[in-house]
Amino acid sequence: ETGVTQTPRHLVMGMTNKKSLKCEQHLGHNAMYWYKQSAKKPLELMFVYNFKEQTENNSVPSRFSPECPNSSHLFLHLHTLQPEDSALYLCASSRFSGGTQETQYFGPGTRLLVL
Amino acid sequence: AQTVTQSQPEMSVQEAETVTLSCTYDTSESDYYLFWYKQPPSRQMILVIRQEAYKQQNATENRFSVNFQKAAKSFSLKISDSQLGDAAMYFCAYAGSGGGADGLTFGKGTHLIIQP
Numbered sequence: 032e033t034g035v036t037q038t039p040r041h042l043v044m045g046m047t048n049k050k051s052l053k054c055e056q057h058l059g060h061n062a063m064y065w066y067k068q069s070a071k072k073p074l075e076l077m078f079v080y081n082f083k084e085q086t087e088n089n090s091v092p093s094r095f096s097p098e099c100p101n102s103s104h105l106f107l108h109l110h111t112l113q114p115e116d117s118a119l120y121l122c123a124s125s126r127f128s129g130g131t132q133e134t135q136y137f138g139p140g141t142r143l144l145v146l
Numbered sequence: 147a148q149t150v151t152q153s154q155p156e157m158s159v160q161e162a163e164t165v166t167l168s169c170t171y172d173t174s175e176s177d178y179y180l181f182w183y184k185q186p187p188s189r190q191m192i193l194v195i196r197q198e199a200y201k202q203q204n205a206t207e208n209r210f211s212v213n214f215q216k217a218a219k220s221f222s223l224k225i226s227d228s229q230l231g232d233a234a235m236y237f238c239a240y241a242g243s244g245g246g247a248d249g250l251t252f253g254k255g256t257h258l259i260i261q262p
Contacts, residue, residue: 035190064249066249066250072254073150073237073251073252073253073254073255074237074250076249076250076251079249087248087249089249121191132178132179132241132242132243132248134181134193134196135250136193137190137191137192139189139190140190
């Protein structure tokens, strides 16, 4: 379970705060993902990065800003969030193969509460 | 757009018995991948089993097996000899064959309870 780590594990923030979520993978993967898991809703894909390049933005509001400085690290910068953004934010990584959908490995998530 | 439907919000099974979790999906693609993930309480999501759509043979992993019906777009998970450690949320997920790093489309999940 230490292949993908996320910090912090819990975060409480006000609507005017700026905070960042961090994800690190130790698996040698080159694709990374952010998902949002809300109560009673399916996990929602937010962003996909391949080799540090963003390849998908699933219509996510601009108050969420991802950053991928290298293949091992992924950040999600948060600013002026709304209470409905409270959720579990999951990071995942996979080995990009170009022809086969590789299995995604998930981190433990950051539980975010926006007041 | 692809959709994944898990029609059973919660299932309960006696320890050592067999349980089947249902999943259906909708897609216009002919080549894709299907997954079952397990999320124990307060723990990480882990892969249980995966199936490539081009493979006719159903995937198996120890006590876990799938019944993949491509024409019916059905992908159920069978857990044999259920154990207390199997208690978790189970998510069915779909990925297209768009190039190797697609995001997953998930169902809402099934909460599996194991009765001792």
